[in-house]
Amino acid sequence: MRFSSWWVALLLVTPLPVGAGQKIRRTPWVTYTLIAINVLVYLVTLPDHSSDFGSHLFRVWGLLPLAPRPITLVTSLFFHVSLAHVFWNMAFLWLFGPHVEDAVGPWTFLILYLGGGITAGLLHMAVVLLFASHLPSTPEPLVGASGAVSAILAPFAIRYHRAHLRLIWPIGFLMGNKWGDLEAPALAALGVWLAQNLAGAFRGILDPASWGIAYWAHLGGFVFGLLTAELTGLFRDGRQEYTLEDARAAVAHGRDRHAVAVEKFRSFLQLDPDNAAVRVELAAAEAKYGSAEERREAAREMAGAVRLFQRQGQHVDAIQTCAQAVSLGLPLAFTSRERLRLSGAAQDQGDRPTAIVLLQDLIAETPDASESEIAHLRLGQLLLSADPQAAYIMLSTFLEHYPDSEWARRARDLRAEAALLADTE
Structure with missing residues (x-):
């Protein structure tokens, strides 16, 4: 594998996106898997690459607009013609994919990626068929993940419209660190990308000789992403x-x-x-x-x-x-029933102070409720170790108000224990 001088120069002068400033909650396995597949396919097919874009490899697996095979709407997404081609597509997928996958979930993200790529291919094919008679030569096979990646940009722009992109500008470090490490609003950067693609798409219609990059494929993927974002409430x-x-x-x-x-x-x-x-x-x-x-x-x-x-x-x-x-x-x-239930839950969780307050409120605000009887007993029991004097008073009140209660014997035993602890008898 050999780096051409222009490609090295491009890396030096172009700000490289390295982060989107958003935290993700889960590992984006689908994004990583797609990147791995794209890179692996590129490396495996590298010996078969030819300087001729219309090589046999791309004619078999790429999308031929004038002679399409349905399977190539998918296979074309995983083939790239050069290192720069696969690098930039995977860079954008790595930058935006994890955040969109985190927002919509792995399966929806996979549908978004493949659906965007297929839509990109269909729109590209439709435009080529519409203007085929004006093209200077036979249309080249469509390959690359850019249509699928474009489908991810729209949901990102909608879901994270306040995000900022972190950019590393290699040549900027020569002018000082503040120029090497940059930040730009993601929405503005994506707006520039969209404007460039719209301009390129319409230029290709007005001047067929300039037909090269599949701008309409990018726009097709982007529109699919917009529709997905709307349907998923992003x-x-x-x-x-x-x-x-x-x-x-x-x-x-x-x-x-x-x-x-x-x-x-x-x-x-x-x-x-x-x-x-x-x-x-x-x-x-x-x-x-x-x-x-x-x-x-x-x-x-x-x-x-x-x-x-x-x-x-x-x-x-x-x-x-x-x-x-x-x-x-x-x-x-709360109702007396709600307070009694909540106090029991608080006691089960070891939150004695909250249980005590809930029972005290129940007794104070709904003294005639049927739950008040058991509330007196539970409150006396809860107060036993922390405040035996208060426990003694509460249990005495229970016996005074409910002398015939089925829990009267239990209350007398607890009151006797409270008396010993408080040394009141």
Whole structure:
């Protein structure tokens, strides 16, 4: 394998994209597998490459617009004519693929890649057939992953429209480090790419002699990516993520940005009302800097979040939210049955303070509820080791109010134990 001088020069003068500034949550196995397949196919077929673009290899596996075979709509995506060709396609796939795969999932990403590549081939073929009589020579076979990669650019631009690309400019390091390590808005960079491809596509129609790069294939893949982004709700997901980022940033600024934080949290919840964790964040923001009315609203939000967590089976989060409400001094409006159930869950999780507060609220706010009987007994039992004096009083109250209870004997035994611990008898 030999590097030509122009290719080395291109690497020196062209800013190379090396990062998109977004964290991914899972390993992008599909992206890595596609890169590996493309590189492997290039290396395996390298001895068969010819300087003639219309070589036998590409005529067999590439897409011939005037004599297409259906299988070549897929096989053409994995063949490249030169090192530069495979390098730039794989560089863009490596840069954008992991983020899009993370956003849509591996199987949807694979459909996006292959579907974009097939759509790219179909549009290229349609344009060639439409203008075949104006072309100076027989159209060359279409090969390369650029159509499939173009399909990935649109979802990235929509989902991560605030992202910045990190660029390494080799020759820039000669002018100082700040010129060698650059950053550019991803949306602006992709806008330039789209403008170049639109210009190239229409130039090819106006001047058939300039026909070379398959610009229409790139645009076909890009349009397929746009449709996929719309169907998968990526714009909504991106807007939601950035709205939440803005809300949290406003919270970090304290009282001065309190109103903005609340507004952003509420905007997020309009599209995702069942997000209990964000409801907790909203309630905490309202409780910390809000008015008396906002604190009442915060208490309602907290109670709603607890119920959501329970419905979603996230019982640990439900109890942690109760504990957070207690720490913020927010009274949660629950029924006596809800409080009894939550206190039991808190006790099971080892959160004794939250269990105690829930039982105390149950007794204070719904003294005549049927759950009040067992609440007195449980509260007395919970207080036994921490505050035997209070436990003694609570158990005495139980026996006074419920002398015929089936748990009366248990209450007397616990009261006797509390008396010994408190040294009251």
